[in-house]
Amino acid sequence: MNPYVSPWMDDDLRTFRETVSRFVEAEMVPNDARWRAQHHVDRETWRRAGETGLLLLDIPTDYGGGGGDFRHEAVFYEELARRGLSGFGQGVHSIAAHYVLNHGSDAQKQRWLPRLASGDLIGAIAMTEPGAGSDLQGIRTRAVRQGDHYVVNGSKIFITNGGSATLLMLVVRTDPADRKRGLSILMVETEALEGYRVGRVLDKMGMAAQDTAELFFENVRVPADCLLGPEEGRGMYQMMADLPYERAIIALCGVGAMEGAIAETSRYVKERKAFGQAIGNMQNIRFKLAEVATIARVARVFIDDCIVKLLEGKLDTETASMAKYWITDMQQQVLDECVQMHGGYGSMNEYLVCRMFADSRVQRIYGGTNEIMKELISRSV
Numbered sequence: 357m358n359p360y361v362s363p364w365m366d367d368d369l370r371t372f373r374e375t376v377s378r379f380v381e382a383e384m385v386p387n388d389a390r391w392r393a394q395h396h397v398d399r400e401t402w403r404r405a406g407e408t409g410l411l412l413l414d415i416p417t418d419y420g421g422g423g424g425d426f427r428h429e430a431v432f433y434e435e436l437a438r439r440g441l442s443g444f445g446q447g448v449h450s451i452a453a454h455y456v457l458n459h460g461s462d463a464q465k466q467r468w469l470p471r472l473a474s475g476d477l478i479g480a481i482a483m484t485e486p487g488a489g490s491d492l493q494g495i496r497t498r499a500v501r502q503g504d505h506y507v508v509n510g511s512k513i514f515i516t517n518g519g520s521a522t523l524l525m526l527v528v529r530t531d532p533a534d535r536k537r538g539l540s541i542l543m544v545e546t547e548a549l550e551g552y553r554v555g556r557v558l559d560k561m562g563m564a565a566q567d568t569a570e571l572f573f574e575n576v577r578v579p580a581d582c583l584l585g586p587e588e589g590r591g592m593y594q595m596m597a598d599l600p601y602e603r604a605i606i607a608l609c610g611v612g613a614m615e616g617a618i619a620e621t622s623r624y625v626k627e628r629k630a631f632g633q634a635i636g637n638m639q640n641i642r643f644k645l646a647e648v649a650t651i652a653r654v655a656r657v658f659i660d661d662c663i664v665k666l667l668e669g670k671l672d673t674e675t676a677s678m679a680k681y682w683i684t685d686m687q688q689q690v691l692d693e694c695v696q697m698h699g700g701y702g703s704m705n706e707y708l709v710c711r712m713f714a715d716s717r718v719q720r721i722y723g724g725t726n727e728i729m730k731e732l733i734s735r736s737v
């Protein structure tokens with residue numbers, strides 16, 4: 357079979373992939389078990405990633421970024437996802453940067469993007485609250501303007517990078533009377549910020565190295581020039597504009613995980629023996645591998661189409677939602693089969709497919725649940 361090559365891949369990106377792969381193998385793979393045990397990635401790893409030029413790859417060099425495009429980011433996501441490295445929250449870090457790039461003033465871009473690119477700041481997106489997940493218009497964290505500051509009170513939950521984040525893209529309610537137009541986004545630097553507190557790093561299924569956390573705000577004073585965009589009330593529109601980018605990343609990581617798990621399973625079934633032969637010789641195993649490889653290929657072609665559309669600025673909400681919903685559903689199905697082909701070893705955390713299986717479940721939930729994706733898709737059908 358001819359190997360499939362993504363239409364957006366070229367020689368420069370292949371060379372770049374080698375750099376990324378070297379970094380991931382040297383700085384991340386040996387530390388993953390420890391990160392999973394301590395429930396966070398080392399602070400130093402962010403700085404090293406920044407020094408190696410691996411953060412904010414698709415942000416212009418004028419703002420300290422890599423000056424590349426989404427293909428460069430995609431290579432990094434793939435190299436992480438194929439190895440089951442789900443702790444390093446590069447996705448939300450990049451997404452936070454894109455909110456600044458897409459909606460911030462030049463002064464705001466100069467203020468935050470270079471420090472996100474160097475790894476001095478770690479980004480997070482703080483939308484979800486205990487009472488507002490799918491229904492973002494229910495957000496209650498309140499920001500009241502008092503002179504040249506906003507005073508923020510409220511809490512957030514399930515925030516990826518929450519324990520280590522030093523720059524929050526924080527969604528707040530600036531107008532209690534208007535559910536939709538009453539939301540705004542504040543970029544909040546958290547270091548030594550009075551009234552700001554990280555709560556529990558949450559004990560969750562899978563993604564053990566990720567410091568998903570609760571955040572609390574008690575009379576936190578945020579300078580008014582941290583408001584993203586020219587005026588209050590733009591939060592919902594800003595989120596709607598940027599969510600396709602986030603959903604493409606989630607779907608791409610799903611494809612990377614499927615490809616990594618299938619490669620690992622294919623290797624495993626050639627070595628594992630039962631009834632006097634490698635289990636990979638048995639028809640059921642061969643057929644299962646054929647099925648998952650076909651699903652992964654269809655998903656790959658679909659995500660590559662999304663990547664091309666994203667590069668052209670043409671990735672619409674419905675297509676991104678289709679990719680997020682279908683690919684993450686398939687990811688879980690494929691991972692389940694890969695675990696099954698590993699037998700009992702597939703349920704042991706020391707095996708890659710076991711960690712990937714547990715990590716994959718939440719892909720169908722965050723970034724907008726797959727039911728919400730269907731809701732969005734159905735509006736255009």
Ligand SMILES: Cc1cc2nc3c(=O)[nH]c(=O)nc-3n(C[C@H](O)[C@H](O)[C@H](O)COP(=O)(O)OP(=O)(O)OC[C@H]3O[C@@H](n4cnc5c(N)ncnc54)[C@H](O)[C@@H]3O)c2cc1C
Pocket residue numbers: 448480481482483484488489490491513514515516517560563568718721722723724725726727728731
């Ligand atoms: C590990 C992890 C990391 C996360 N990272 C972040 C992050 O970095 N930043 C952030 O802001 N949030 C984050 N989240 C939150 C995540 O985006 C929300 O959990 C998700 O949007 C669902 O919200 P909810 O949990 O309140 O579920 P609910 O909204 O209560 O949904 C419960 C169920 O009802 C269904 N449902 C709800 N409304 C509808 C509808 N209209 N039609 C059909 N079905 C519906 C849902 O699909 C779901 O099955 C994270 C969550 C997890 C678990």
